[in-house]
Amino acid sequence: MGGSVASVARRGQVMEVDFALVGHQDSWRAAADVLAVLRGPERTPLPDDEIKDILPWIPPRAVCHVEAGSIAGVKARGLYIDSFIPPDRLEAAYMHENIARVRGAAAYAIKAGAKIVSLGGFSSILIEGNFDQLPERHDTAFTTGNTLTVGFIVQGIKKMCALEGRNIRRSTLLIVGATGDVGSGCARCLAPIMKRVLLSARNVERLRRLAAELQADGVQVEIATDVQRFSAEADVVICAASLASPSLLLGRIAPDAIVCDAGYPKNLSPSAEMPGARVFFGGLGQITGGLRFAPDFHGILNRHPFPDVVHGCLLEGMALALEGRFEPFSQGRGYITQERVEKIETIAARHGIYLAPLYNANGPVEEGLYCQRECSRG
Amino acid sequence: MQPVISLNSAIECTSLSPSAAIWQDILAQAMTGELIAAMNYTSLAEICDDPGEVADALEHAEGERGHAAAFAAEGRKIGVDVPNNVGGKHWKRLREAFMCCITARDFIGCLIVQEIMLESFAVASYARVGKVAPGSLGRTFASIAAEEEDHVDHAMAILRKERALDPQRFDDKVYGLHLEVMTTLAKMLAKECKDGHCEVCHGSCVKPSLFEVSLSTAELRGVSLQQYLKTLDVLGIPGEVTLTWVAQLPV
Ligand SMILES: NC(=O)C1=CN([C@@H]2O[C@H](COP(=O)(O)OP(=O)(O)OC[C@H]3O[C@@H](n4cnc5c(N)ncnc54)[C@H](OP(=O)(O)O)[C@@H]3O)[C@@H](O)[C@H]2O)C=CC1
Ligand SMILES: [Fe+2]
Ligand SMILES: [Fe+2]
Numbered sequence: 137m138g139g140s141v142a143s144v145a146r147r148g149q150v151m152e153v154d155f156a157l158v159g160h161q162d163s164w165r166a167a168a169d170v171l172a173v174l175r176g177p178e179r180t181p182l183p184d185d186e187i188k189d190i191l192p193w194i195p196p197r198a199v200c201h202v203e204a205g206s207i208a209g210v211k212a213r214g215l216y217i218d219s220f221i222p223p224d225r226l227e228a229a230y231m232h233e234n235i236a237r238v239r240g241a242a243a244y245a246i247k248a249g250a251k252i253v254s255l256g257g258f259s260s261i262l263i264e265g266n267f268d269q270l271p272e273r274h275d276t277a278f279t280t281g282n283t284l285t286v287g288f289i290v291q292g293i294k295k296m297c298a299l300e301g302r303n304i305r306r307s308t309l310l311i312v313g314a315t316g317d318v319g320s321g322c323a324r325c326l327a328p329i330m331k332r333v334l335l336s337a338r339n340v341e342r343l344r345r346l347a348a349e350l351q352a353d354g355v356q357v358e359i360a361t362d363v364q365r366f367s368a369e370a371d372v373v374i375c376a377a378s379l380a381s382p383s384l385l386l387g388r389i390a391p392d393a394i395v396c397d398a399g400y401p402k403n404l405s406p407s408a409e410m411p412g413a414r415v416f417f418g419g420l421g422q423i424t425g426g427l428r429f430a431p432d433f434h435g436i437l438n439r440h441p442f443p444d445v446v447h448g449c450l451l452e453g454m455a456l457a458l459e460g461r462f463e464p465f466s467q468g469r470g471y472i473t474q475e476r477v478e479k480i481e482t483i484a485a486r487h488g489i490y491l492a493p494l495y496n497a498n499g500p501v502e503e504g505l506y507c508q509r510e511c512s513r514g
Numbered sequence: 515m516q517p518v519i520s521l522n523s524a525i526e527c528t529s530l531s532p533s534a535a536i537w538q539d540i541l542a543q544a545m546t547g548e549l550i551a552a553m554n555y556t557s558l559a560e561i562c563d564d565p566g567e568v569a570d571a572l573e574h575a576e577g578e579r580g581h582a583a584a585f586a587a588e589g590r591k592i593g594v595d596v597p598n599n600v601g602g603k604h605w606k607r608l609r610e611a612f613m614c615c616i617t618a619r620d621f622i623g624c625l626i627v628q629e630i631m632l633e634s635f636a637v638a639s640y641a642r643v644g645k646v647a648p649g650s651l652g653r654t655f656a657s658i659a660a661e662e663e664d665h666v667d668h669a670m671a672i673l674r675k676e677r678a679l680d681p682q683r684f685d686d687k688v689y690g691l692h693l694e695v696m697t698t699l700a701k702m703l704a705k706e707c708k709d710g711h712c713e714v715c716h717g718s719c720v721k722p723s724l725f726e727v728s729l730s731t732a733e734l735r736g737v738s739l740q741q742y743l744k745t746l747d748v749l750g751i752p753g754e755v756t757l758t759w760v761a762q763l764p765v
Contacts, residue, residue: 171761174757174758174761174762175761175762176762179762182761182765183765186705186765189705189732189735189736190735190736190739190765192736193735193736193737193739193740194739194740194743194757194760195740195743195744195747195753197743197747197753197754197756197757198752198753198754198757199754199757200754201754215754244753431758
């Protein structure tokens with residue numbers, strides 16, 4: 137089967153493209169690994185300085201073919217398209233250049249005949265509000281994939297609370313990047329079942345608007361632009377800010393707080409000291425009906441300690457393709473509701489796409505917990 | 515094909531401008547490339563059957579000779595003689611790759627080498643140089659870049675038609691030529707000359723000095739590869755295939 141995807145790729149013939157996944161690498165290490173696969177094992181890998189000199193010039197294009205399988209028996213074929221945004225140029229200063237790259241990747245997907253396109257990581261952030269700048273697209277729908285991302289973040293929080301024996305209804309939730317598409321979606325889903333909700337972002341006007349929306353549903357909400365003001369009070373934290381690099385310091389944080397880092401790139405600074413915090417990476421799902429890349433980019437394009445784990449944003453496009461629903465399921469900022477999340481989760485689950493096992497920088501979270509418990513019992 | 519300036523003319527930089535010696539080497543590379551292009555089109559005319567194609571090729575050869583002369587004239591304006599060496603290590607190999615297609619009377623192969631590979635390099639790097647070079651030097655590079663782009667369009671139409679007949683065969687052929695021609699161009703554009711002097715620069719290699727005129731080899735290689743990939747995209751060769759080709763080039 138992997139063979140047949142590969143042969144299609146090799147023959148370079150026109151094939152049906154059900155979905156396209158638009159992405160970019162979040163570190164130079166990841167970019168180097170992608171180029172190493174392309175160079176092949178018989179050539180020496182490119183030195184780091186050459187990678188930094190070459191990658192920014194590569195026009196957006198497909199890197200590999202992807203085949204997604206469903207537990208319902210159907211398959212969908214697609215392309216992974218990289219916009220080749222240099223990992224250290226995600227800052228606002230490069231916005232125009234990066235919008236052009238994402239537009240190029242979108243144009244590539246349209247030209248390839250993709251029926252649905254998922255905009256991964258910063259792609260959706262850059263193109264949101266600029267959809268009119270995309271080339272004319274007759275039969276190509278675009279989705280940010282943020283609804284399924286929110287679904288997996290929320291599922292992860294609930295699972296972690298259950299694993300830790302926390303009562304979510306008595307917990308205080310802090311969302312960093314609360315007014316974003318992902319952050320506000322999480323707020324809408326979780327606020328009704330939390331004791332208290334703290335919202336943080338830089339723009340206070342947008343924070344006020346979101347707070348008013350949630351308060352109208354009878355939720356206790358507070359806002360702050362300075363996240364450190366809040367962090368000690370939160371039992372559960374979702375980090376969903378569009379940070380160009382892992383630079384978030386939560387400051388003093390409640391011991392044993394559950395922290396979900398859903399950023400791409402990650403939000404939390406590696407130097408963030410959070411003794412006792414239960415950190416996990418959120419927004420990730422696992423496709424159990426099979427995932428194949430040609431050439432073989434397993435573990436390179438999806439760098440996770442479990443097989444077939446993919447970011448929710450990209451999985452949303454695959455789920456919609458497997459379902460044969462080529463529609464802009466997630467588009468625009470601030471429209472993600474509990475109802476929409478349930479709808480996409482149902483579609484995803486029908487095809488065997490579920491929440492991925494939880495993990496963090498130190499490895500799997502659940503095994504760690506299991507071990508901790510077993511060891512203390514022993 | 516007569517070189518505009520004899521191959522081993524003694525080169526003396528007489529200009530007072532401190533960057534003149536750098537421009538001299540840049541012009542020498544450009545001029546050598548133009549002379550190679552002129553020679554290639556002249557050879558192409560010899561294998562064309564169609565009188566229209568013959569006339570086209572000869573016209574292109576004339577145009578490229580004009581470009582070479584324009585570069586020589588720009589050198590004189592800044593007080594330097596612009597040398598050229600079509601027998602220089604890399605250029606010689608590029609010419610030989612083209613001549614293999616001529617020997618095989620392979621018109622399509624010739625277009626691929628000259629119009630897709632060599633011209634991608636010329637168009638992109640001239641445009642880049644055009645942005646930073648002062649005064650008429652900059653304008654000349656920019657206008658020649660634009661002219662090169664124009665004649666690429668004509669070849670593209672022929673090549674797209676050819677690819678439509680048998681895409682796989684066409685792509686394999688491009689790949690075969692890529693291995694020879696683009697590998698040589700990649701070595702020329704490498705940050706360091708790993709296998710000795712290029713035999714075009716008048717003293718030591720100009721590459722380490724390029725920053726003095728706001729250029730760099732990394733940038734010239736970057737724009738050239740970008741232009742090449744975009745040209746291959748227009749031909750319809752799948753992007754994931756051409757990405758692998760480029761990723762495998764030497765650095
Ligand atoms: N895990 C996954 O599968 C997925 C992860 N993501 C990631 O989630 C994150 C959010 O995406 P999305 O919601 O679409 O982005 P948006 O642009 O919609 O929202 C970004 C949010 O972050 C806030 N923010 C930006 N900079 C800062 C800062 N320096 N400090 C505090 N808050 C900040 C913004 O508010 P303000 O400007 O007012 O500060 C806004 O609330 C990104 O990292 C994205 O890559 C996205 C999709 C899938
Ligand atoms: Fe020319
Ligand atoms: Fe040199």
